[in-house]
Amino acid sequence: MLALLGDYTIQTVAMGAALLGISSGVLGCFAVLRKQSLLGDTLSHAALPGICIGFLVAGSRDIGTILAGALVSGAVAALVVLVLTRMSRLKTDAALGIALSVSFAVGVVLLTYIQGGGNASQGGLDSFLFGQAAAILRSDLWIMGAVTAAALALVTLLWKEFKLVSFDPGFATSLGLPVVALEVTMTIMVALAVVVGLQMVGVVLMTAMIVAPAVAARQWTRSLGAMVVLAALFGIVAGVSGAVISATARGLSTGPLIVLAISVIVLVSLLLAPGRGLVWASLRRRRDRRSLAGRQVLSTLYGLAAEHGNQGYPTELGALDAFHGTPTRGTMQRLERRGLVAPVTHEPETTPHWELTPAGLSEARRIDDASRENS
């Protein structure tokens, strides 16, 4: 493992993956909270024509030009979506779908045109489809790092504005904030995150890196600040582990592995996060159901005891089952463990009977009083 991390290429890939994790984790939070997860998908697919045009302009695989092209074509797609939704009656989802497929189609056409052109240096342009981490150079890291730093600086400087516009754009407008400009800035930041990740995971899978860290982080946190930091951490962990796993097993491509790694983090978060996780919620439901059943049975016993004027009135289990319309044996056993009821026999009957213990009696009284207060 340590030997692996000492490898120059793997170091480069891991650093690139970490930068990708930071930028897409942080910027994805705002996209997800603004319900614009799909915008990331459109922007990343729309990067493809820009990549090709950047290549044609530079005449070679010059990464600066290519990424600039990706940024520009992503921005153009975002603008098209904005104009379509504002000027026509198209809804956002339809506009995003149109922009995504049209720009991806244009991108693929350009890609095949370049590949058919016999340019010796065209090799590897299709690696932008699914990413090719091994092709990343140390010099590329500087570009990725600069873009990440710029995005982070923007988030730090405009923190409270971004937060308010994401939460309540109407109120932000009433305060006089330039909401449209801030929303455009947040959209451009998503395009920046896409640009950082292009070489790593490619245009097709990039959206997962925007959405997944933010979704996972939301499960564990209670504030936007914590969510952003945690999303960045998740992004780094997924990026680096994907890069390292792909380095240990030859031939497994890095981008999809990174996406799978972040998917595992999302799955665990959705299931296990305290408070919001599915497992947690179903445990809580079960506990609530049991405690409700216990209280219902106690008050039934209490009512019967009161009717018979006998605090130790033995109630037949079958009667309880019939009254509640469900088997109550498990509930009775749980109540017995808490010392609230005790099994008794009631001659000449041989069926199981239960009576309230003194503790059960006072608990039933408490429940009775509480329900009276609430009604």
Add this chain to the structure above:
Amino acid sequence: MTEPLHEPQLALHVEDLTVSYESKPVLWDIDIDIPPGVMAAIVGPNGAGKSTFIKSVMGLVKPTAGHVRIFGRPYAAERLRVGYVPQRSSVDWDFPTTALDVVGMGLYGRLGWLRRPGKRERDAAFQALEQVGMQDFAERQISQLSGGQQQRVFLARALVQQADIYFLDEPMAGVDATTERAIVDILHRLRSQGKTLIVVHHDLQTVRSYFDWMVILNVRAVAQGPVSQVYTPENLRKAYGGQIALIERNTFADDAAPASGDAV
């Protein structure tokens, strides 16, 4: 600003306001004047443009025609004197933040760019939460608050704005009777401090007990003025049409027997 004041004696002056969505007018040629120091109800049937009216005054919706003045100046110039309570349903309450933080957002306009809320802002936000009786929930996730508590948080966020004129969009919608009472008490306290309150209200039954001014909207401005003069069967019928029959029986009957007002 050298622009001359236009109707400065009015808290809100709206003239010839027309708003349309996709070429269908939602508000048509509205003139509304509201004097300072009143608590005004904006009422009208569904789709009458009540919320649109508030949104266009606040600049959230661009009017097709007309102009709006707050204390004689355009909204942008008087922004710091305006407080706003949007509809509770207009935001996603699953946003990761606390009640105190949401209230603090009311100060972002004053704070300006690049400045972060500090202790002073936190204290002000906490005080506003105290005013609405929500101080125990300051650090609570907003997703865990009940509807009425969320509404109080929104109200506290407007209180922290220390405005002279407040716009509230259905603050009493979907809250229980206790919360409604608490909200009305706070609004009355603001009015007694000389603030102007403009409230989109859906419940005709309570207009007369809560408000002293009212505007009846139904795409056009049907009637406006002191509640005692405007709350007439004739005006309400003009706005609500046939739907008014039920309201009429219930509320105008009170006039005959004012002593039994509480029994309704």
